[in-house]
Amino acid sequence: MNALPALIRSEATLLSRNPTAIFMALLFPTALLLLQGLVIPGTDEVLGGDDPAFAQLRAIDLFIPIALTVALGSVTLTNFPSAIGGYREKGVLRRLATTPVGPQRVLIAQVILSGVSLVLGAAIAVVAAVMLLDAQAPRSVFLVIGVFALAAVQMLCLGSLIAARASTAQNANGIGMVIFFVCLFTAGVWTPGPLMAEPLRQISGYTPLGAASQSLTAAWYGQPMSLIPIAVMVIWTVPLLFIAIRTFRWR
Amino acid sequence: MPAIRIQNLRKTFGKHVAVGDVDLNVAQGEIFGILGPNGAGKTTTVECLTGMIRPDRGEIRVLGLDPATDLSALRHTVGYQLQSSELPNEMRVGEALQLFAAFYPNPADIDELLETVGLRAHRKKAFSSLSGGQKQRLSIALALVGNPRIAVLDELTTGLDPQGRRDVWELIENVRETGVTIVLVTHFLDEAEALCDRLAIIDHGHTIAEGTPSELIEASGLPSNERRPSLEDAYLAIIHNNELLRAA
Numbered sequence: 001m002n003a004l005p006a007l008i009r010s011e012a013t014l015l016s017r018n019p020t021a022i023f024m025a026l027l028f029p030t031a032l033l034l035l036q037g038l039v040i041p042g043t044d045e046v047l048g049g050d051d052p053a054f055a056q057l058r059a060i061d062l063f064i065p066i067a068l069t070v071a072l073g074s075v076t077l078t079n080f081p082s083a084i085g086g087y088r089e090k091g092v093l094r095r096l097a098t099t100p101v102g103p104q105r106v107l108i109a110q111v112i113l114s115g116v117s118l119v120l121g122a123a124i125a126v127v128a129a130v131m132l133l134d135a136q137a138p139r140s141v142f143l144v145i146g147v148f149a150l151a152a153v154q155m156l157c158l159g160s161l162i163a164a165r166a167s168t169a170q171n172a173n174g175i176g177m178v179i180f181f182v183c184l185f186t187a188g189v190w191t192p193g194p195l196m197a198e199p200l201r202q203i204s205g206y207t208p209l210g211a212a213s214q215s216l217t218a219a220w221y222g223q224p225m226s227l228i229p230i231a232v233m234v235i236w237t238v239p240l241l242f243i244a245i246r247t248f249r250w251r
Numbered sequence: 252m253p254a255i256r257i258q259n260l261r262k263t264f265g266k267h268v269a270v271g272d273v274d275l276n277v278a279q280g281e282i283f284g285i286l287g288p289n290g291a292g293k294t295t296t297v298e299c300l301t302g303m304i305r306p307d308r309g310e311i312r313v314l315g316l317d318p319a320t321d322l323s324a325l326r327h328t329v330g331y332q333l334q335s336s337e338l339p340n341e342m343r344v345g346e347a348l349q350l351f352a353a354f355y356p357n358p359a360d361i362d363e364l365l366e367t368v369g370l371r372a373h374r375k376k377a378f379s380s381l382s383g384g385q386k387q388r389l390s391i392a393l394a395l396v397g398n399p400r401i402a403v404l405d406e407l408t409t410g411l412d413p414q415g416r417r418d419v420w421e422l423i424e425n426v427r428e429t430g431v432t433i434v435l436v437t438h439f440l441d442e443a444e445a446l447c448d449r450l451a452i453i454d455h456g457h458t459i460a461e462g463t464p465s466e467l468i469e470a471s472g473l474p475s476n477e478r479r480p481s482l483e484d485a486y487l488a489i490i491h492n493n494e495l496l497r498a499a
């Protein structure tokens with residue numbers, strides 16, 4: 001039985017026929033960054049300030065990890081759950097429920113495929129930002145990839161929980177959006193880098209996207225990596241996926 | 252061992268009693284028909300026996316398996332065609348069969364199956380561009396792709412053209428030849444008469460008759476002087492008698 005590879009192949013084929021989904025998965029982070037860098041004024045001025053870790057950077061440099069974080073959130077919390085919500089709404093999941101395939105494979109196939117497309121999308125964005133906007137390349141590429149992949153898996157597991165329960169695509173989108181905006185706040189999208197107050201920063205470090213954003217920023221600028229956000233991400237991942245599989249609704 | 256044995260099945264949705272008390276006995280290798288008016292509880296009954304929903308009460312055995320505890324074995328044993336279901340719009344006929352075949356250890360040959368359900372020429376067609384009858388054929392093929400020992404088909408020929416219905420009848424008989432037990436829910440009495448070895452009539456959530464077509468005609472109590480009553484006559488009489496009984 002090759003159910004998991006078959007599901008992944010099938011979903012990949014469907015994705016290849018859906019231009020909107022391809023855009024969201026592969027080009028959304030790039031579009032976000034280019035918009036920020038090319039259209040919004042003042043993003044290439046040096047920040048200055050007291051914090052030596054950030055003083056030499058321009059806003060656009062800070063914005064790269066943020067853009068990746070936004071892409072992480074939007075793909076995993078809205079696109080992916082609403083795809084499964086749509087399957088539930090249409091009765092596709094009910095059809096699958098009559099087979100021996102089980103919810104874990106359906107979810108894991110989606111998690112893997114979305115994870116791969118997210119990493120690809122992030123890579124395209126980083127290359128574009130470095131080449132077109134002259135942004136600062138990451139200090140340690142491998143560390144960044146590792147952190148990003150972990151963050152992607154973790155956020156997909158959180159998305160799985162919405163995917164497991166939402167009755168329709170719209171319903172999934174609604175729930176996803178609410179969580180997405182909370183996550184954006186804890187990820188410091190409106191208060192990048194040193195701008196977030198320290199107590200808030202510490203609390204945010206325990207939330208899924210906050211932990212992702214903090215480790216990604218640290219990895220990017222070669223700052224000392226704290227193990228706490230990494231551990232936070234690992235700890236979020238497994239139980240979320242487990243709960244999603246256990247509470248999965250076929251209809 | 253019987254293929255299916257259901258005793259005292261009951262399923263409610265909130266206050267609404269969808270199935271009050273259903274008994275069914277299906278022998279192995281049989282084509283068994285379930286008849287009954289809209290809303291009688293036919294789909295609810297087959298959803299319980301395929302493990303799609305949990306009954307409130309009653310005993311179900313499918314080739315000795317209890318859907319409540321042996322769900323995974325049941326999924327390998329039973330192919331279920333839902334009364335209504337969809338696939339992703341962009342998924343093609345051949346892709347759908349390939350995907351579903353991958354869920355089973357000994358799947359059917361996909362080319363053969365496409366041939367039998369008359370979809371060979373439409374292999375590359377996207378689901379959203381299929382006609383209603385073509386979707387129905389695909390749905391039947393998906394229920395059979397795992398080489399199940401029991402196939403449960405809910406309204407299998409609804410939406411098919413006359414030729415398509417005959418094709419599907421032939422398909423069902425061929426499948427039965429291979430030893431598969433078939434349970435079909437239908438509103439077409441000619442279909443039931445042509446295909447089924449035995450039948451049950453469900454009305455208001457209760458089994459009100461079970462037997463071969465001629466046993467049901469007998470049980471209807473209709474006189475057979477000038478013209479032998481058809482199964483349809485018998486069905487309508489049995490439903491009518493049940494209404495009178497309920498009113499009393």
Ligand SMILES: Nc1ncnc2c1ncn2[C@@H]1O[C@H](COP(=O)(O)OP(=O)(O)OP(=O)(O)O)[C@@H](O)[C@H]1O
Pocket residue numbers: 264267268269270287288289290291292293294295296334
């Ligand atoms: N999920 C559900 N929630 C609430 N009520 C339901 C649900 N499923 C079925 N019912 C109700 O249970 C009753 C039996 O439904 P069921 O689908 O079993 O009928 P059926 O015999 O298959 O009818 P049809 O010939 O129209 O397909 C109906 O009154 C229906 O409205």
Ligand SMILES: [Mg+2]
Pocket residue numbers: 293294295334405
């Ligand atoms: Mg029905």
